[in-house]
Amino acid sequence: MRRQNEHVIPPETRATPDLSSGKYLVMWQGPQHPGITGNMSLRLVADGDTVVDCETHVGYLHRGFEKLMERRLWMQNFPLVCRIAVPEPDFNEYCYAAALEELAGVTVPEKAVWLRTLSLEMIRLASFLMWIGGQAGAFGHGTIAQWSVTMRDYVLDLFEELSGGRIYHMYIIPGGVRGDVPDGFLDHVLETMQVIKKNLDDIELVMFHNAVFKMRAVGLGYIPPDWVDKYGITGPNARSAGVARDLRKDLGYLAYPQLDFKLITGGRSDAFERAELRLAEMYQSIDLIRQIVARMPKDGPFRERLPNPLHWKIPAGETYVAAECTRGEYGFYVVSDGGDKPRRVAVRGPSYTHAVSVMERLVRGVNIADVAGLMVSLHTYPPEIER
Amino acid sequence: MNELAKELAARYGARDWHDRRGDLSSTVVDPIRLHDTLAWLKDSAGYAHLSFATAVDNIERGVFTLTYTVRNHEQGHSLMVHADVDRANPVVDSIHLLWGQGWTYQREMKEWFGIDFPGSPRVDEEFVLEGWEGPPMMRRDFDSLAYSDATYEGRPGRVTHDPATRMQERLYPEAGK
Amino acid sequence: MDIKDFIAPFAVWKRAFEKPFTVKKPIDERPGAPRYRGFHINDADKCVGCGTCEAICMNRAIDLVPVEGRDAKEGDSGLRPRVDYGRCCxxxxCVDICPSGSLNMSNEYVWIDSDPDVFRYTPGVEPKPWDGSALGYRxxxxxxxxxxxxVPMPELDHHEAVKSFLELVRGWSREQAEKEADRCVSCGLCIASCPAHMEIPGYIKAVRDGDLETGLRLLYQTNPFPEACGRICTHRCEEACSIGTDGDPVAIRWLKRYIADQVELADYSKALPRKEASSGKRVAIVGAGPGGLSAAYYLALLGHEVTVHEKDEAAGGMLRYGIPEYRLPYPALDKDIGYIESLGVKIERGAPVGEGRSLASLRERFDAxxxxxxxxxxxxxxxxxxxxPRVLDGVAVLAAATRxxxxxxxxxxxxxxxxxxAMDAARTALRNGASVDILYRRREEDMPADPDEIREAKAEGARLVEKAIPLEVKDAGxxxxxxxxxxxxxxxExxxxxxxxxxxxxIHEEIYDSVISAIGQGPELSYIAEADGVEIRRFKPVVDRDGxxxxxxxxxxxAGGDLVNDRKDAISAIxxxxRAxxxxxxxxSGKGA
Incomplete structure (x- = not known):
């Protein structure tokens, strides 16, 4: 039995249970699982109610995007990439656009830089709101999920107003963005931030001062700091392990160098602290959004004119553009052979390691009932694994 | 970074160093030295974080170009290490002991490109393509549209018209005689 | 763990008395945002059926379909986009790229039906409740x-231009031409409007690709006068250009000129088709203008022996004697004609048909x-x-200037x-140092001249007198x-x-040193005898579809060219x-008519 504040490091090698012994139970969790981990499945081997071995299985959301992109014009891929990580489409849009702009030698207007930053922070908040509902729900606290998903919808309302789409915004287009903010939009942003902040205060009270959540999350899924490089862990999962890395600081892209924010790190590195850290980053996002609204240029062009999208060719070359999404390093590796279509686009999503290698190891020794909570505490999105 | 380029050249015969951006460079090594290059970068040069690994099918040259992107967080620099492997016999040393997530990338490259990484855990298992019987789907010579047309039926009733052809038919049908 | 951890969760109950977040459909409406990307709307009258929406659609959700009551016409294919919502994302x-701006989206997003096939319709043609919606994505x-x-075309400054007969339009650099070619969406609406139905999207693509030999080959498929037409064509294609529905049409004419200018005459034969083996047949052509030489080129290409009879001392017809050299410099025209002659076309200059060389004798000596x-x-x-004596004929003035x-x-x-x-005569007079009044019966917008020519004539200093009906010319010393x-x-009416x-x-009057009459020209048909069997009606030989x-x-x-057709421009003659x-x-060749 796991105890609070006890750092159990699961074994590195897989157990080899004798399945014919009758001692073990093989069970599948997923792919239809209500833990908001998306569609992937875990093949668990349990000894009693303790997991001794786990194999992840992905592929339920594979849509062949990387192949599809090689058959489409550079600009035609712009509406395609957002689907790779459904709750956070904007990071795909940004990385794809920024990679193309870098290869084509295009500089984006100042206004677009700020609008892109605004969209990325808004979607960070929305994605965290969805995640916190999942995290609470995985431990039986469905009420919080109802609140937070509503709050997420309020952010989606803002996106709808800004871009015309709720889920797939298709706003960050190569060259800039697709439009300036509508009249009154920034006021709506500030009003919504007020509402969400108040709601976060409520969530903080009932979720983080909650005996059940503490009992189940504290000590669950401890990630030692030396795993961070070993497994390529990034984002809140790494910061909670005390590794101070945030691409918003490290790469200094978009308007982040001009914004005032501090890296949030932890050290206890368990499911509870990762949740606390994400909650703190939600407050930080609200603060960043307010800063952006206050400091964004009021006027100016929002898109650099590019060649005709039907004939646009990008000089041969390759690049890797990354950004800090809610879960860590999100990146696009783009190769051009000088033609009108990409030679290769490869997407790096943090779940690629968090949901597979890290999850498979962390789950060893965990109670079956905690598997969903553990998985959500890693904040994983299967579609970015399979693309 | 040029010191690193020199060091890699001296140790592993790395060549074609390019600075793509202030914080991103690329270099090329022989596939046989790929594992050792990455191990040295990880353990001795501070490039401890593997961002991703993938391949590009350079079918015209008959090679798959492997790309391993590693990052040195202290220096804020990323390096893309490339290696060309023979498309006819694509076998590469596994890096699953260097990075804990390495085997997943290798499983993916095995399924998508047909590149083998002997010794890599579960490398022959299906990754995302359940029941796939076609050739490795990310190879350039796999025509996904032709596959789709042959495998699935289009929606009936879909027909389109080319404007110029239509105008010729309607306005000057005698031309082209 | 302290006591707060057991009490705090009960705070959720405070919300039991608050207004829920949900929307009570259908009591409360929840319209899409003003920018919402909902169902498509299309202004079918503004749409020209260019298919650019279909070209950009990465889902292949758009088909171009014929619609009732809309046939193809110049600048409009008559097709309209049909959207398949089984594929649309x-x-x-499609809205962003639509050249005319006719395609937009409403902010309506609710449409329920049990028949999946209804979710495929032609916006603006099949009525929908959201037609004309003021809100939605734009x-x-x-x-x-x-x-x-x-892309701006470099031109001589008008003050400079009027001092000489130097070519006014300077032509594009490679970078400029490729940038202009990039504007084309390859819809092909222009092809129908071109009398020669030139492969316009193809040669514009060749400019984009930097493959000018392919470009030249495409030009010569339908037009052996690219240098001339690249300068003086009436460019009806540009009126049909879909980009011109909401912007400047693609400068098709200048792109044609760019291709021809860039390829040296010596390199033409590498790019262009060789002529076929000799057929042993002989064809006579009367008149070495664009129509005659175009026929000569295609006949020579097919292996026939061609002799052109030209009354003037040089070939080119109106292109040489009617168009001033600041619009079409002689070396450019000579390049076009030179290539035609290089195929073995024989041009007999100063050899009018008529007395001593009758049409009947040509019919004896030649096969056609x-x-x-x-x-x-x-x-x-x-x-x-x-x-x-001071009333001069415009065409004669221009010919004299050429000579x-x-x-x-x-x-x-x-x-x-x-x-x-009239414009050419006026500008020629300006270049001879005269001050020039252009008198026209109607208004400027009614003038048949190319708008560019009118604009340039005015810029060069010609004064336009509109609505002036000539009454009389009197002698004034x-x-x-x-x-x-x-x-x-x-x-x-x-x-x-x-x-x-x-x-x-x-009544107004003015004293002029010269009055140049440029109100139109007629044919010279005296060389056609009744016995030739060529029917003449309303001063024109009557021809069938093939001429x-x-x-x-x-x-x-x-017969062909200005002699026969109503358009009376070089490209129609070509x-x-x-065709002939x-x-x-x-x-x-006995393949039947």
Whole structure:
């Protein structure tokens, strides 16, 4: 039995249970699982109610995007990439656009830089709101999920107003963005931030001062700091392990160098602290959004004119553009052979390691009932694994 | 970074160093030295974080170009290490002991490109393509549209018209005689 | 763990008494945001069916379909986009790219039906409740995927231009041409409007790709005068250009010129098709203008032996004698003609057909004859005093300028007319140091001349006198006193263009050193004898679709160009020549008419 504040490091090698012994139970969790981990499945081997071995299985959301992109014009891929990580489409849009702009030698207007930053922070908040509902729900606290998903919808309302789409915004287009903010939009942003902040205060009270959540999350899924490089862990999962890395600081892209924010790190590195850290980053996002609204240029062009999208060719070359999404390093590796279509686009999503290698190891020794909570505490999105 | 380029050249015969951006460079090594290059970068040069690994099918040259992107967080620099492997016999040393997530990338490259990484855990298992019987789907010579047309039926009733052809038919049908 | 951890969770109960977040459908409406990307709407009258929406759609959700009551016409394919919502992803790139701006989106997103096939419809054609919706996704102001602005063409400054006969339009650099070619969406709406149906999207693509030899080959498929047409074509294609529906049309004419200018004559033969083996058949062509030489080119290419009979001392017809060199420099024209001659076409210069070389004799000596003698005879002013020695014929003035003769127009010149000949005569007079008035019966917008020519003539200093009906030319001590009646425009019949009506008493007069009459030209048909069997009706040989003018007899006679067609421009003559060449080839090779 796991105890609070006890750092159990699961074994590195897989157990080899004798399945014919009758001692073990093989069970599948997923792919239809209500833990908001998306569609992937875990093949668990349990000894009693303790997991001794786990194999992840992905592929339920594979849509062949990387192949599809090689058959489409550079600009035609712009509406395609957002689907790779459904709750956070904007990071795909940004990385794809920024990679193309870098290869084509295009500089984006100042206004677009700020609008892109605004969209990325808004979607960070929305994605965290969805995640916190999942995290609470995985431990039986469905009420919080109802609140937070509503709050997420309020952010989606803002996106709808800004871009015309709720889920797939298709706003960050190569060259800039697709439009300036509508009249009154920034006021709506500030009003919504007020509402969400108040709601976060409520969530903080009932979720983080909650005996059940503490009992189940504290000590669950401890990630030692030396795993961070070993497994390529990034984002809140790494910061909670005390590794101070945030691409918003490290790469200094978009308007982040001009914004005032501090890296949030932890050290206890368990499911509870990762949740606390994400909650703190939600407050930080609200603060960043307010800063952006206050400091964004009021006027100016929002898109650099590019060649005709039907004939646009990008000089041969390759690049890797990354950004800090809610879960860590999100990146696009783009190769051009000088033609009108990409030679290769490869997407790096943090779940690629968090949901597979890290999850498979962390789950060893965990109670079956905690598997969903553990998985959500890693904040994983299967579609970015399979693309 | 040029010191690193020199060091890699001296140790592993790395060549074609390019600075793509202030914080991103690329270099090329022989596939046989790929594992050792990455191990040295990880353990001795501070490039401890593997961002991703993938391949590009350079079918015209008959090679798959492997790309391993590693990052040195202290220096804020990323390096893309490339290696060309023979498309006819694509076998590469596994890096699953260097990075804990390495085997997943290798499983993916095995399924998508047909590149083998002997010794890599579960490398022959299906990754995302359940029941796939076609050739490795990310190879350039796999025509996904032709596959789709042959495998699935289009929606009936879909027909389109080319404007110029239509105008010729309607306005000057005698031309082209 | 402290006592708060057991009490705090009960705070959720406070919300039991708050208003829920949910929307009570259908009691409360929840319309999409003003920018919402909902179901498509299309202004079917504004849409030109160019298919650019279909080209950008990465889901292949759009088909172009014929719709009832809308046939193809110039600049409109008559097709309209049909959207398959089984595939549409609502990205609105189709809206962003739509050249005319006709395609938009409503903010409606609710549409329920049990039949999946209804979710495929032609917006703007099949009525829907959201048609005409004021809300929904539109292209943001200042945001376009296509470039509506033409790359500026370098031109001589007008003050400089008027001092010499140097070519006014300087032509594009490679970078400029490729940038302009990039604006094209390859819809092909232009092809139908071109009398020669040139492969316009193809040669524009060749410019984009930097493959000018392919470009030249595509030009010569339908037009052996790319240097000339690249400068002076009436470019009806540009009126049909879909980009021109909301912006400057693609400068198709200048791109054609760019291709021809960039390839050296010596390299033409590498790019262009070789001629076929000799057929042993001989064809005579009367008139070495664009129509005659176009026929000559295609006939020579097909292996026939071609002899062109030209009355003037140089070939080119109106391209040489009617168009001033600042618009079409002679070396450019000579390049076009030079390539045609290099295929073995024999041009007999200074050899008019008529006395001593009758049409009948040509029909004896050749297997077929093509007449393209154009409209060489200028119409008179048709007013008292039109024979005054200072009343000159515009075409003759231009021809004299070509020949380098001293024009002696004097200091004050009136040009009567509103066509291109009038503009050319006026600008030639300006270049000879005269001050020029252009007098025209109707308004500027009614002028048949190319708008560019009118604009340039004015910029170079010509004064435009509109609504001036000539009354008389009187002698004023050797000069001409030109008298005209000011007119007002009267809409006589609805739907027709208004006609000028003289204002009683509004008589004006002015003394000019020369009055150049440029009100039109007629044919010179005296060389056609009745026995030739060529039917003449309303001063034109009557021809069939292929240009055949004789029903029977000896060698068949074809006719084309200004002599026959109503468009009276070079490109139509070139098309006529090509068409007749194909028909002659079919006849001579026994493939049937």
């Amino acid at each position: 609502w990205c609105a790139l 292209r943001a102001e200042g945001y376009r995927l296509l470039d509506g602005t033409r 004859v093509f007449l393209s003698t154009g409209l060489p005879a200028a119409y008179g002013l048709d007013v008292p005093g039109e024979k005054h 380098g003769q001293v024009l002696g127009l004097g200091a004050r010149v009136a040009v009567v007319g509103g066509g291109n000949v 050797g000069k001409a006193r030109f008298v005209w009646n000011e007119a007002t425009m009267v809409q006589k 609805a739907g027709k263009r208004p006609v000028p009506e003289p204002i009683p008493g509004a 055949l003018a004789t029903a029977a007899g000896k060698a068949p006679v074809f 098309a006529d020549g090509h 060449a194909s028909a002659i080839d079919r006849l001579l």
